[in-house]
Amino acid sequence: MTDGQDLRHNTITADVALAGGGLANGLIAWRLAQARPDLSILIVEAGETLGGNHTWSFHETDVTPGQHDWLEPFIVHRWDSQLVSFPKRRRRLETGYRSITSERFDDVLRGVPNIKVISGTPVDWLSADAIGLADERRIESALVIDGRGYAPSPHLQLGWQKFLGQHVRLEQPHGLDAPVIMDADIPQEGGYRFIYLLPFSDTEVLIEDTYYADDDALDTDALRQRIASYAQARNWQIAEVIREEDGILPITLGGDIEAYWADYLKAPPAGLRAALFHPVTGYSLPDAVRVADLIASRPSLASKDVGEALRTYAIETWRSQRFYRLLNRMLFWAARPTERYKVLQRFYGLPPGLIERFYAGQNTLADKIRLLAGKPPVPIHRALPCLAGRHPDGISPPIERA
Incomplete structure (x- = not known):
């Protein structure tokens, strides 16, 4: 195990160094810490908190029972069913649904003894065995993983899923007993549009306006107005906006995965940066869970060996998702x-x-x-x-x- 800082040369050493503290790298750190408590694991995050400002949700059947068990500490909200609504269809699905908040994500990971976090510091450069920080510190490690989110590439042809969500407190109970995964019985503006609802308590709910579009521009003011109009149509009086989050997720239409991965010869990518997300929904949690298990089971944690395993997994996954x-x-x-x-x-x-x-x-x-x-x-x-x-x-x- 190595874990130290050479103050003369401003160099930090770790067994595993993860560039980016989002979902993929956070779960890799968690699984490695469980499987190998002797390792020193370092996460570098440009923001102040791990996971940013997000709510990650998944169907209970997206992961195996064993994977659900190790995800359990991150899960904040649980429901036994889910609803959908369209102009000509209403349906309740008896499939469990789970949500993880970035706040819980940050708390859990910071509580692990062999995971260290450097936050509020962007990565300036990286290689297979080192990360250079914007404050001129250097991190050296046998395994470096780049999990800093999706990077534009000429090798992928994409559409986009865009959203803005507001966690609100209502004046009166909302009456929901399960998440509404899609309420598409609303005006269709600019592409497929739906409202996503997560009831956190009798009066607190996440209202998210989501739409699929050909471009990646996000008009947050327009989405706020649409959320307000939706709440008004349901006779919901918003007393307080507790939190707001937004995002733009890539949706794959085609691409050359071999060429895409050839751009990451310096350090293996993970998560959205590795093009590991559901092609239709843009959600990355199931793949992030599988990749965390994959890395934790590797006999060698050298960047070259882990990179080859990740490349093989990503290419096989791409082929299976045609x-x-x-x-x-x-x-x-x-x-x-x-x-x-x-x-x-x-x-x-x-x-x-x-x-x-x-x-x-x-x-x-x-x-x-x-x-x-x-x-x-x-x-x-x-x-x-x-x-x-x-x-x-x-x-x-x-x-x-x-």
Whole structure:
């Protein structure tokens, strides 16, 4: 075990150094600390707190029971079912739903003896065995992982899921007994749009306005107004906005994963930076959990060995998700923006097991056939080019090299 600082040379040493204190790196640190309490683990985060300002949610079936057990200390909210609402469909799904807050995330990780945190300090550069900080300190480690979030790349073709959420306290109880994963029975503006609701108590609820769009611009003022209008339509009087969060998540339409990974030869990436997220939802927690388990089980924690394992996992995952990228092209290219909700409205009429496997990114061949069976919820003349990997308007098709 190494854990020290050479004050003469302003150098810090650690067995594992993680650039970025978001979800992926935080879970890697947690699993390594459990599996190898002899290791010194260092997380470097540009912000003041680990995890930033986020709420991460997942279906209970997104992870295995064993993974759920080790995630348990991070979980703040638990529900036994979830709801969806569309113009022509209402449904309750008896699938458990869980949420992690960045506040709990930060508290848990800072309480682990062999995890050290340097916060409020950006990374200036990194390599396979060192990290240079903006304050000119240097960190040396046999394993360096870059988990600083998604970085733009010419090798991925993307759409975007954008959102702004407000954790509010209402004057009166909201009446919800479960999360509303999608309320798409609202005006469709600029693309597929829905409201996401997490009831934290009888009077506290997270109201999140979410929409899928072709660009990554986020108009936060417009989303605040839309949240206020939604609350008013439900006769909810907002007494206080406790907290606000926003985000822009990448949604993959196509790409060249080999070329993408070739850009990360210096230090292995993780999380969104490794293109490890659900292609349709943009959520990264299931992959972050699997990657944390993968790294914790490695016999060697050298950057080269871990990097090769992560690269193999990422490329195999990408190949297995080709079908989901096809669905995204149907959603973004084949459906008219104001009618994209019909794709999801149809989806939520399918069997619960298929829906659970979809969110876990583990659909079977039979599931995929079922998803494409019957009359498509988009114009057929626009759906067929998408199936063949071409844009229906003649725009260059996505790169699908693997």
